[in-house]
Amino acid sequence: MERERPAEDDQVERLFAGLVSHGLIVPVDVHGIFGRGAVFEDVLRRVDEMIVRQSAEPAESLTFPPVIDRSVIQRTDYLDSFPQLAGLIYGFLGDHRDAHQLSGRVHRGEPWGELMSLTDVCLNPAACYPLYPTMTGVLPLAGRLVTMLNWVYRREPSPEPTRMQAFRVREFVRAGSPAMVLEWREAWIRRGLDLLRRLGLPAQTEVASDPFFGRVGAVLAEGQRAQQLKFEVVVPVVSDDHPTALCSFNYHQDHFGHAFDIHQDDGSVAHTACLGFGLERVVIALFRHHGFDPDSWPAEVRAEIWC
Amino acid sequence: MARVDEIRSIVAEYGRLGVDVGQVADEDSLYSAGMTSHASVNVMLALEDHFDVEFPERLLHRSTFESILNLDQALAELLDQ
Numbered sequence: 001m002e003r004e005r006p007a008e009d010d011q012v013e014r015l016f017a018g019l020v021s022h023g024l025i026v027p028v029d030v031h032g033i034f035g036r037g038a039v040f041e042d043v044l045r046r047v048d049e050m051i052v053r054q055s056a057e058p059a060e061s062l063t064f065p066p067v068i069d070r071s072v073i074q075r076t077d078y079l080d081s082f083p084q085l086a087g088l089i090y091g092f093l094g095d096h097r098d099a100h101q102l103s104g105r106v107h108r109g110e111p112w113g114e115l116m117s118l119t120d121v122c123l124n125p126a127a128c129y130p131l132y133p134t135m136t137g138v139l140p141l142a143g144r145l146v147t148m149l150n151w152v153y154r155r156e157p158s159p160e161p162t163r164m165q166a167f168r169v170r171e172f173v174r175a176g177s178p179a180m181v182l183e184w185r186e187a188w189i190r191r192g193l194d195l196l197r198r199l200g201l202p203a204q205t206e207v208a209s210d211p212f213f214g215r216v217g218a219v220l221a222e223g224q225r226a227q228q229l230k231f232e233v234v235v236p237v238v239s240d241d242h243p244t245a246l247c248s249f250n251y252h253q254d255h256f257g258h259a260f261d262i263h264q265d266d267g268s269v270a271h272t273a274c275l276g277f278g279l280e281r282v283v284i285a286l287f288r289h290h291g292f293d294p295d296s297w298p299a300e301v302r303a304e305i306w307c
Numbered sequence: 308m309a310r311v312d313e314i315r316s317i318v319a320e321y322g323r324l325g326v327d328v329g330q331v332a333d334e335d336s337l338y339s340a341g342m343t344s345h346a347s348v349n350v351m352l353a354l355e356d357h358f359d360v361e362f363p364e365r366l367l368h369r370s371t372f373e374s375i376l377n378l379d380q381a382l383a384e385l386l387d388q
Contacts, residue, residue: 077345216348218367223344226369 011238015288016161022292031157032165036280043294044168044283046305047199048149051170051277054191059147059172064130066151066166067121072129075259081220084213087123087153090116123153127171128274132256135175141265143176145184149279162237162244162281169276177264178253181273185231185249188275192233192247200301201235201246201285208232208248229253235285246285247277311379317357318342318375321349333376338369347372354378360385 019025019040026035036044067089073079079086090113092102098115105112124130127150135144148171157165174184189205196203208230209221224230229251234243250273256262257270264270290297294305308316311333318337319328325341337347350372355361360382362371371381 080345080348215364215367216351218364219348219351219369219372220344222369223347 008239008242012160015238015284016159018292019161019284019287022287024287024292025161030165031159032163034161034164039294040283043286043305044279047282047286048168048170048277048279050305050307051195052147054195055145055147055172056187056191057145059145062131062146062148064124064148064150066124066153068124068130069133070118070120070122072133073122073125076129076132076256078125078129081210081212081217082125085125085154085156085211087125087155089119089121089123091119093117123166124150125152125154126274127152127169127276128173131173132260132262132272135256135262135270136260138263138265139175139270143174143180143264143270145172145174147172160238162278162284164280167281168279170279171274171276173272173274175257175262175270175272177268178271181271182251185251185273185275189231189233189249192249192275192277196233196235196246196282196285198300198304199282199286200298201289203233203235203246204243205231205233208245235289237281237285237288244281244285245278246281247275249273249275310382311375313357314354314375314378314382317353318350318378321353322346323349331375333379334374336373337375338373342372344369350378354382358382358386 016027020027023037024040025037028034070088073086092099092115094102094115102112102115105115127148130150131146131148150169150171151166152169153166155165156163172188174181193203193205207225207228209224210230211217212220231249232245233247234245237244252272252274254269254271256272262270262272286297286301290301294302315328318324322328322337322340322342323346324331324337331337331340342350347369351362362381362385366381371377
């Protein structure tokens with residue numbers, strides 16, 4: 001996972017301060033969960049609509065809450081791959097004595113976490129995750145294409161404004177045969193690159209890997225790269241050397257098909273791919289490249305967004 | 308048991324191959340036989356426990372786990388130290 005180097009700290013601070021001083025974001029005491037102002041939200045909503053318009057074929061639209069069934073992250077190896085990013089939800093399941101103890105500890109400033117218990121939900125770590133358990137069974141002959149706008153959570157607090165703990169992703173998921181899914185992903189990689197370039201962003205595609213945890217993470221990341229399972233469209237935001245991924249395109253092969261018994265019409269295990277645009281990241285990249293006042297953005301960029 | 312047979316039995320248990328390990332030659336690709344990257348990590352951790360070794364960073368590559376032969380060579384090097 002990339003970490004800011006001292007040379008990039010100035011860039012990070014300038015960008016964050018600029019976003020704050022123009023009322024685009026509102027800082028809070030914890031990194032990565034700032035508030036969003038009205039102008040920021042207006043740009044985000046319009047960028048989202050622009051992305052949805054790019055879909056060549058009609059997609060079913062679904063919305064899920066930002067919490068999901070905890071068993072989903074257990075069944076998909078998420079806790080093996082990314083235990084450092086997961087956000088579980090704990091609740092108080094004790095009796096009145098435990099409640100009294102909890103209150104006392106909280107007010108005395110003592111640790112109280114052990115008095116809470118794991119619930120059956122967790123924060124959603126990826127926009128597509130809540131969809132797969134709903135696909136169990138046999139897909140239609142032409143497969144399925146679903147789009148969602150979901151909040152996701154990753155526990156990686158950072159002063160860097162594009163590295164948030166909670167953010168929105170415009171996601172598309174394609175399920176079907178390997179050929180169907182791969183062809184769809186290829187078309188979207190080109191479409192995503194074209195879309196960001198039309199917004200005046202110096203976008204490039206690259207083969208990527210996820211931030212797998214620990215020393216074995218290197219093996220998983222290398223496997224992902226060797227098989228070209230993940231592509232990203234990146235744009236320099238706080239660093240030219242380490243551009244920021246604004247969207248990613250992931251081919252899961254039959255990983256989710258196996259985990260949730262999703263089959264094709266011929267009985268074989270379905271393959272899936274997803275793509276996600278990090279909406280806040282696209283918006284922040286626009287402010288970084290075109291200035292903090294959208295009224296002064298290049299006319300052709302404005303025409304794309306305010307069409 | 309010869310080392311290569313011990314490796315075979317660990318691959319059979321943790322490699323989640325799509326075929327019987329007996330059908331896989333020492334030099335055959337385990338990935339082609341259905342082993343996923345996640346399964347290769349489980350094989351590695353099981354080998355570390357069994358042989359009481361730790362794979363150093365320079366061996367943490369996909370190719371190290373590509374075949375039973377590669378695993379045997381990696382272990383030969385680690386056990387020799």
